[in-house]
Amino acid sequence: MRNMFGKKSRIISILLCAFMLTWTLFGCGAEKDSDAEDELSDEMSAFEVAADQREMASENKADYSVLDAGRGNPNWINTQARYAFSRFMEYALGECEGAMPEDGMGGEAVQKGIGERFTAAMDPNNETDAFLIDAVDYCVERLGMDRDELVKELVDGIIGDYYPSPSRCLTNTEVILNEYLQSTLYKGVDLADETDVFPTEGGSAAMTYIFDSLTHNRLLNPGDRIAIGTPIFTPYLEIPSVKDYDLVTVDVANTEENGWDYTKEEMDKLKDPSIKAFFLVNPSNPASHALSEKTLKYLKQVVKENPDLIILTDDVYGTFVEDFQTVYSVLPYNTILVYSYSKLYGATGWRVGMIAMNKNNVCDRLLRGLSDEDKEYLKDEYDIVTDEPEKFPFIERVVADSRSIGLYHTSGLSTPSQVFMDFLALSHLIYGEEDPYIQRANKVVNERYETLMKALGLEPDESVSNAKYYVIVDIDDLAKENYGKEFADWLHEEKPEKEFLDDLAERKGVVLMYGPGFKAPEGTVRISMANLEKDDYKELARRMFELLDEYEKEMK
Ligand SMILES: *Cc1c(COP(=O)(O)O)cnc(C)c1O
Numbered sequence: 001m002r003n004m005f006g007k008k009s010r011i012i013s014i015l016l017c018a019f020m021l022t023w024t025l026f027g028c029g030a031e032k033d034s035d036a037e038d039e040l041s042d043e044m045s046a047f048e049v050a051a052d053q054r055e056m057a058s059e060n061k062a063d064y065s066v067l068d069a070g071r072g073n074p075n076w077i078n079t080q081a082r083y084a085f086s087r088f089m090e091y092a093l094g095e096c097e098g099a100m101p102e103d104g105m106g107g108e109a110v111q112k113g114i115g116e117r118f119t120a121a122m123d124p125n126n127e128t129d130a131f132l133i134d135a136v137d138y139c140v141e142r143l144g145m146d147r148d149e150l151v152k153e154l155v156d157g158i159i160g161d162y163y164p165s166p167s168r169c170l171t172n173t174e175v176i177l178n179e180y181l182q183s184t185l186y187k188g189v190d191l192a193d194e195t196d197v198f199p200t201e202g203g204s205a206a207m208t209y210i211f212d213s214l215t216h217n218r219l220l221n222p223g224d225r226i227a228i229g230t231p232i233f234t235p236y237l238e239i240p241s242v243k244d245y246d247l248v249t250v251d252v253a254n255t256e257e258n259g260w261d262y263t264k265e266e267m268d269k270l271k272d273p274s275i276k277a278f279f280l281v282n283p284s285n286p287a288s289h290a291l292s293e294k295t296l297k298y299l300k301q302v303v304k305e306n307p308d309l310i311i312l313t314d315d316v317y318g319t320f321v322e323d324f325q326t327v328y329s330v331l332p333y334n335t336i337l338v339y340s341y342s343k344l345y346g347a348t349g350w351r352v353g354m355i356a357m358n359k360n361n362v363c364d365r366l367l368r369g370l371s372d373e374d375k376e377y378l379k380d381e382y383d384i385v386t387d388e389p390e391k392f393p394f395i396e397r398v399v400a401d402s403r404s405i406g407l408y409h410t411s412g413l414s415t416p417s418q419v420f421m422d423f424l425a426l427s428h429l430i431y432g433e434e435d436p437y438i439q440r441a442n443k444v445v446n447e448r449y450e451t452l453m454k455a456l457g458l459e460p461d462e463s464v465s466n467a468k469y470y471v472i473v474d475i476d477d478l479a480k481e482n483y484g485k486e487f488a489d490w491l492h493e494e495k496p497e498k499e500f501l502d503d504l505a506e507r508k509g510v511v512l513m514y515g516p517g518f519k520a521p522e523g524t525v526r527i528s529m530a531n532l533e534k535d536d537y538k539e540l541a542r543r544m545f546e547l548l549d550e551y552e553k554e555m556k
Contacts, residue, residue, distance in 0.1 A: 045234050046517025046526070049498065053505035060509035067532060067540045068511040072285065072470070074530040076444060077346035078437060081423035083128040084135070085158070088419070091121050092155040109155045115147030135426040142429075143179060145172050154422065157415040164412025168198050168399045173418050180425035181339060181356055183432065185318045187325035191332055194359050196395045199413040199421055200402075201351040203316050203340030204235070210312060210336055210355060211239050213398040216381075218374045219310065219366050220276055222246045227270055229254065229262070229280030231287055231472075231520040233314075236279070250275060251519070256472070259463060260289035267295070270302045270309060277310040282327060283317040283467040286518045286526040290321040290465040296330045303334055310362055311335040316353075319344050319438050320445060320467035332358040343469070343530070344441055345424050352413075352421050355398065363394035381405060445469055448529040448537050455541030457482065469529055472515060475500055476523040482545070483552055490555045491548075497523055500547075507550075508543040 050070040057066045093106065095114065100107025118136065122129040139145045150172045156162055157170055164170065169177070177199065178192040200206040214220045225248045236242070242249075252266045270278055283290040291299070303309055311327055311334050318324045318339070328337040340353030357363075370378070375390065382389040385400055385408040392400075403411040413421075428435045449468040453460040456478065475497055480488035495503070497514060504510045515524030532540070 045238070046514045047234065049501065049514040049517055050511060053501060053511045056502065056505040057509045057511050060505065061507050062509065064509035064543070066509045066511070067536055067543070069527045069529075069532055069537075069540060070511040070513045071531045072343065072528050073348050074343055074346045075532070076441065078344075078424060078427060080128075080131060080437070081345065081420065081427045084132055084423045084427070085420050087128045088132060088154065088423070089158050091118065092158050094121065095155050096159060096161075108161060109152060109159070111148050111152040113148070114151045114155065118147075118151045131427070131430075134430045135423065138426060138430050139172065139176065143175055145175070154419055157419040157422075160414065160416050162415065163410055164415055164418065167408060167410075167412040168196070168396065169412070170415065170418050173199070173422050176422050176425050176429070177354060178356070179429055181337070181354075183429060184438075185315055185324060185326040185337070185339065186329040187323060189325075189329035189332075191329060191358065194332070195356050196359055196393075198355040198357075198395055198399055199418050200353050200355060201413065201417075202342055202348070203314055203338050203353040205351070205402075206338040206340070206353050206355045207236055207312075207314065208239050209398050209402045210338070211242055213394065213401045214277070214310070214363075215245050216401055217363075217367060217378060217394065217397055218370060219363060219394075220245065220247060223248065224276045225250055225272075225274050226277040226279060227252045227275050229278070229282075229284065231284065231515070231518040232279075233281055233285040234518055236281075236314075252278065252280075253519075254284065254287060254289070256287075256474075256521075259292075259461075259465065260284060260287035260472075261292050261295050261465065264298055267298055267302050270299075271305040273306050273308065275306065275309065277312060279312045280327070281314045281316075283315075283321050283324070283465070283469070285317065286470050286472055286513065286515070286520055288317065288320075288467045288470040288472075289463075290318075290324055290467065291327065292465055293325070296325060296327065299327065300330055303331055307334075308362060308366060309334055310366075312338070314338045314340075316340040316343055317467045317469055320442060320469050322442075322464060328356065328358075333360060334362050336361075336363070341421065341424050344438070347420075347424070350417060350420060352417055352424075354421070355395070357395045359393075361394065367394060385409075445529045447534050448532070451534050452527065452529070452537035452541060455538045456544070471527050471529070472520055472524050473527055474521070474524050478544075479548060483548060487552055487555060491551060492523065494555075495551065497525060501525060504544065504547055508547055510540055510543050 054068065095109035096106030099110055122133050124130050124133060136150060139150050140147050153170055153172050174197050177197045178195050182192040200209060223246055227250045230251045230253050250269055252262055252269055254260045254262050311331060313327045313335055315326050315337060316339060318326060326337060328335040337356040338353065342348040379389045382392050382400065382405065385405060386392045399411050400408040427437060445468050449471065450460055476488050476492050479491045501512055501514055504512065513526035515526055516522055518526065
């Protein structure tokens, strides 16, 4: 007991120290110097604006049904992995009941022979059972796993009777998730064996964990400069360690003129060694375009001149672009990859995403190069969870930090969630490149996009880099094209896009997102293809024109 209290008070004092350190750093930090931050505090975020408009739209004057194209939450789901989850839970419960047949109680599944018992329990004529058989066979035959060990991991995982162990990721699960990332995002570059994966509560948790650990480990320090690929999903700029850490942000902008890709001039900003990190969403949100091969190549050049650059890429939309290639596959040493199942599989409520990092990475090298004082501080921080704090890899620090270090032994994503991630990954892997689910998801998004563009009278952008998940529409251009320059000028003066969006909600029941809230150009709005049926996009365009017609009368 003494020992335990000793440890507890140690943990409490560490928490207190961390709190005080945080307070000191944030309370007395350097002067604010970040454009992104200033703009965000002046400008309402796109999400705040949309929340108001949702309310207005629900009581719109025309009494139309609400068309909310603001949200990125998809209205489709993957059924196969969910059926598999439900079926496998039932099977796993049978295993537990076999181990301790008491009313309302079960025991721990027995590993010996579990692979055979699993196969015997599945009916190959049932679609879901057949998928589970294929999934397990794939892992055994293609990934070289031991059948008993795999089924036992999945059974314990779905039952959830043990803390995640290893904390970072279950053993076979890590292999499966690596295979998934390789197949969907690396475009043939073989990195599965040299990548560590940490499943997290969605991409959002992944990002906050990474920023917290970068700052906590003094790889990013108050006043450091970080580059941000804009336009960008705004909540990321609101992460406290970005916002309150007085990091100076430098925009690396992509523009419509350049096909929503970065120009060389913009990327050249990254050559400056005072820029410590580059943070991007690829394919982007809101612009919804992937970096081209040319850009990836140039980025590689740029990093040669700033070899300590930490790149953080959020590839949640990667599967919506054919032949997508992640920055991680081009710059594995410098890049931390974040992926989430939320969008493709309609799984936002599950909170399932992950961090992937090469075993050989820039963060570990930078840790080794810290000052003696910083090293001493970090040694103290982590020595309660490891015997060799100096050698504790960055990704393990991310795991430990996610539970304030002290609770490292209970960290890690819930094991049923990890099993669900396995089933989603395997629902892709057993088909490989011809994955019918990914094809269907792309077709759904594509049809909505084509319908909208046609109804708005706009030329669809058929470039391969276009994910089409969102589209940025320039309202001023739309007005000029359809009503002439005089009207467009009047509109620009009298109805800035925020007012246009308010009217669209209040009078027509349509909700769109406010472009400048994402650092997209003035006069633009973001329309999401995720959440309405195909024909709704026709109606949405009709209502936009109906409002513009009314404006035209008003002008006259
Ligand atoms: C929707 C979205 C995500 C997904 O976040 P989760 O926390 O996994 O739901 C991540 N990044 C971007 C840019 C997104 O638009």
